[in-house]
Amino acid sequence: MEVTAAQRTEEPAPAPPEAGSDVPRDLARRRRWWRIARNVVLGVIATLVAIWLILYITKGRFLKPTFQSVVGKMLKRDVRVRGDFQLYFAPWNIKLFAEGLTVSNPAWASKPNLFEARRIDARIAPLSLLFGKRRVRWMELDGGALDMEWDARHLTNTWTFSEKKGEPFQLPRIDRATIRGTTMRYRDPRMQLVTDLKIDDITALEKRIGSAIGLSGTGRYRTTPFRLDAKLLSPDATATGGENKLTLRAWAANNILDVDGTLPSLAEVEDVPLRVRARGRNLSELVQIIGVVLPNTRAYQLRGQLVKSGQEYRFTRVTGRFGNSDLAGRVTFLNGERLHIDANLATRSLDIVDAAPFIGYNPDIVEARGAIAAAAATGAGPAMVMPDAELPVASMSRFDADLRWSISDVKSRRVPISNIDLTLDLERGRLALSPLTFSMARGNVASDLIFDTRQRPSANSYDIRLSPTPMGRLLAGYGVAEAGTTGTVRGRIQLAGRGDSIHDSLATSGGRIAFTMPRGSFWTRNVQLAELDVGTFVQKMFEKKLKEPVQINCGVIGFSVRNGVAAADPILIDTQKNVILGRGGFSFKTEAIDMAIRADGKKFSLFSGQSPVGIGGRFASPRIDVVSDELLGRAGAALGLAIVATPVAGVLAFVDVGDAKSAACGPVLAGATAAAQRTTKGERRDDVGSGTTGKAEDGKRSRDEKKGQRKKFLGIF
Numbered sequence: 001m002e003v004t005a006a007q008r009t010e011e012p013a014p015a016p017p018e019a020g021s022d023v024p025r026d027l028a029r030r031r032r033w034w035r036i037a038r039n040v041v042l043g044v045i046a047t048l049v050a051i052w053l054i055l056y057i058t059k060g061r062f063l064k065p066t067f068q069s070v071v072g073k074m075l076k077r078d079v080r081v082r083g084d085f086q087l088y089f090a091p092w093n094i095k096l097f098a099e100g101l102t103v104s105n106p107a108w109a110s111k112p113n114l115f116e117a118r119r120i121d122a123r124i125a126p127l128s129l130l131f132g133k134r135r136v137r138w139m140e141l142d143g144g145a146l147d148m149e150w151d152a153r154h155l156t157n158t159w160t161f162s163e164k165k166g167e168p169f170q171l172p173r174i175d176r177a178t179i180r181g182t183t184m185r186y187r188d189p190r191m192q193l194v195t196d197l198k199i200d201d202i203t204a205l206e207k208r209i210g211s212a213i214g215l216s217g218t219g220r221y222r223t224t225p226f227r228l229d230a231k232l233l234s235p236d237a238t239a240t241g242g243e244n245k246l247t248l249r250a251w252a253a254n255n256i257l258d259v260d261g262t263l264p265s266l267a268e269v270e271d272v273p274l275r276v277r278a279r280g281r282n283l284s285e286l287v288q289i290i291g292v293v294l295p296n297t298r299a300y301q302l303r304g305q306l307v308k309s310g311q312e313y314r315f316t317r318v319t320g321r322f323g324n325s326d327l328a329g330r331v332t333f334l335n336g337e338r339l340h341i342d343a344n345l346a347t348r349s350l351d352i353v354d355a356a357p358f359i360g361y362n363p364d365i366v367e368a369r370g371a372i373a374a375a376a377a378t379g380a381g382p383a384m385v386m387p388d389a390e391l392p393v394a395s396m397s398r399f400d401a402d403l404r405w406s407i408s409d410v411k412s413r414r415v416p417i418s419n420i421d422l423t424l425d426l427e428r429g430r431l432a433l434s435p436l437t438f439s440m441a442r443g444n445v446a447s448d449l450i451f452d453t454r455q456r457p458s459a460n461s462y463d464i465r466l467s468p469t470p471m472g473r474l475l476a477g478y479g480v481a482e483a484g485t486t487g488t489v490r491g492r493i494q495l496a497g498r499g500d501s502i503h504d505s506l507a508t509s510g511g512r513i514a515f516t517m518p519r520g521s522f523w524t525r526n527v528q529l530a531e532l533d534v535g536t537f538v539q540k541m542f543e544k545k546l547k548e549p550v551q552i553n554c555g556v557i558g559f560s561v562r563n564g565v566a567a568a569d570p571i572l573i574d575t576q577k578n579v580i581l582g583r584g585g586f587s588f589k590t591e592a593i594d595m596a597i598r599a600d601g602k603k604f605s606l607f608s609g610q611s612p613v614g615i616g617g618r619f620a621s622p623r624i625d626v627v628s629d630e631l632l633g634r635a636g637a638a639l640g641l642a643i644v645a646t647p648v649a650g651v652l653a654f655v656d657v658g659d660a661k662s663a664a665c666g667p668v669l670a671g672a673t674a675a676a677q678r679t680t681k682g683e684r685r686d687d688v689g690s691g692t693t694g695k696a697e698d699g700k701r702s703r704d705e706k707k708g709q710r711k712k713f714l715g716i717f
Contacts, residue, residue: 055088078104118143195219226252255280295357298323397429443469487520551576554665560691569691574663600660
């Protein structure tokens, strides 16, 4: 059924709301809260405007005590502003202006303030403070000074704002800046390092500082002054909290040191690999900076990688040269209670001149003027070759060291040396080169050298052992050809003395020197000249047999050393046709040589001088005298016979009847003393030196005591 319009209009209207309904009440509540919120917002805005207005009008100068107190509590330091102070909105950024701002150091620091500035004028983004990003839109710093120090135990520093371990201060992000007259001081008591740096003026625009920030200054490490220049090569990245690429060059004690790398922060080098390069005139001057004693070297250039880890400084991938020699390996410095050095080095080729400092010579003097001049420079007497430079006793007692050094080849004009392997141990003043081994002319030398500076004067010992070595090659540098010479030599030097130099310790030494030669052959020319067997020599010269080998059955060149004087004990060489004998000796005190060597023939010889060959002079300039008093006496006798008898009779003075007694090779090859030498018939020899020279007679000990001692000495054979 359709509903008409009249019917629709007649429908009853909705009933009015009953009394007590909640609708008007909710609406009224919402309106009331809206008014409260509006009033609060307006109040906050009004308050902020009032604060802004008050700060703007007063420049916030009244907040100076509050600023000092709040910031001081945050940093746990005393913060003071000694001049004008302003802190207000200008207009939307926070303006901070302070004159004479200081932030104190901990009580243990050597300077009162960590930071101070004549004036700071900055614009800080307010929201960055709420989110901890600390963004500075613009800053002008004039006359800033930063003091960065470690405590004596190296446990805390001035910039971590903590008595123990704390977070280091982080630079805020700076969009634009002008920095003038800024200085920085760094001090590390454990490293004994202090430096004062000046930072170049900086002008940064729109987060761009430029290509580099320069630093320059001076300092002192231990007792050595130095100066340095450094550059921060990534200042834009650094300013935004990124990488810190740093290069540094320092000059100290005639050395130049270059360091470069990327640091996590400007003051943090822990566990950071840094590239290091060093060059100078003398490597010993470089290591002397840290209190380490090293023999002098010629000019050097080294490079490597440095990593600092706690008290340890590791130099790895070291390569370079000193003089004409190369060097590679690693070195670690442990800067603990005592400085300890651990090194493993290798050299492919060592110039013998560069090795001169190891025995006390200055290599430059050796190269320019020779060993005698180098010895004189150490304080040795005239025409002496043993250096008299004293061991650096005080320095050697300040640090410890362990060194392993291998050397493949030594450049030497005379002595063929190679494959050196040196183990060095230095502990509280006791230096041991043990073992020190090397190859020489296809033979091997093993030695143990001890320098104990804990005793005064130093107690030094030398134990040098030579394995069988071909004499032809060993003496090739002295004019002896290797071809035709098959003889070998082996021996031992065992000495002990007291003194703070090599010269003094040998001049007071006692012990034994012995070299033995088993069966072998030598050039006839060499042997006949030594024997002064004129008849045989002339005969072989005309027969063109100068290179005919002469057989050596056995030989010993031995010396007993007492109080620095070495006496032949014995010199006995048994050849196929002769017995060569020697007497006399030499002195480590004066380096004088006074020896005589003669040869007795086993067969008849018509023209034989049969006169001792004198060896005199000094170590530096030995002299051979073939015209001896005995030879002159024989010549006089021959002349007399020729006058009173016939000219043929004069020849009788030079006749050798050939009565030399062959030596028993057992005692000879054992390196026994003269008292133990025998003939092939077992008879005791009375024609060899007994280990005394002139005033060096020694009758206090029995021959059995001497024999037992020296037999033990040569127990290596």
